[in-house]
Amino acid sequence: MVDGLLILLLFQFLGELVIHFTGLPLPAPVVGMVLLLLALMFSVPYSDRVADASGALIRHISLLIFPLGVGIVLQWERYSDYALALTVAVILGTIVALVLVTLLLKLLLRERGKAGERGGRADG
């Protein structure tokens, strides 16, 4: 766990360093994530010790985001003028995006999809 946290913070810091020296308009943790992914793919020693800490943090992402997310309600007076735009964009936008992405996947995975389904039925 401590090893994992150490690795995660180290890679986040590496991300900060990259941003500092290149001025790229990217979030430092995202750069850290890419660097860690590369480290894992090239089997850098000890990099796989991030497993436990990563699992723990990812499992509780809703808790970590909660204090920020609850602000949508607690600062509602700031956003209430755009209630209609927000509701439509978030709810309708999500449903439309889900339908389109599903159709796109159906199209792209059609051949293999049929094979997979048949396999699934044979198994079950």
Added chain:
Amino acid sequence: MAELVHSPLFGLLLTLASYRMATWLYGKVHSLPLFHPFIVASIPVIVVLPLVGVSYTEYRDQTQVLSFLLGPATVALAWPLYRQLHTVRSVWRPILITTFIGAALAAGISIYLAWMLGAPEAVVGSLAPKSITTPIAVEVVKSTGGYVSLAAGAVAITGIVGALVAGLVFRMLRVKDDRIRGFALGLVAHAIGTARAFEFSEKAGAFAGLALGLTGLVTALALPWLWPLISPWLFPG
């Protein structure tokens, strides 16, 4: 007595207690998306804060340690991404094409709808990263000049809506392939969609996790460059 509520201990205790109660209830109702811990946990917090006279800004400062952990949590996403890169080698091409088109669609549709209905630049900018996992969205929204709390809230609601309608959408479109169910859920509805995908099957969950990582990555890499091009076009002057 009054000074007791003005410390990080109070904010953290309130948050953890509300969240723990919410996850317990979520288990009791068999993970019904409408009872997502995020929704349920927000009720006691929204009621208690005004009662004890703690402003939202103060509460956010009190709970800063949780928000800080979003940084390492983002870096941590490399792990499931790495694990699943091996399981999807055979379909990497359609997966990558879908990631690029899907990430653009998910962001573009919301930007368009909010803009069409007259939302100002900062609000539209807050919605752009709504389909990506919160720790990344919170970072990306800084580059689009949006509000962090609006972006985080929009991300949570997007996930809940996606998880709620997924069953119906897949039935109507006659989707039985768990790779499609999982990837679509992870792409559009990030971590909350991924949890829903695991209810379909382990395979759906793995594809959702992959989609979550890829979409977050693509959006985080593209939006900070694209937003300065889109924004002046939508909001001239």
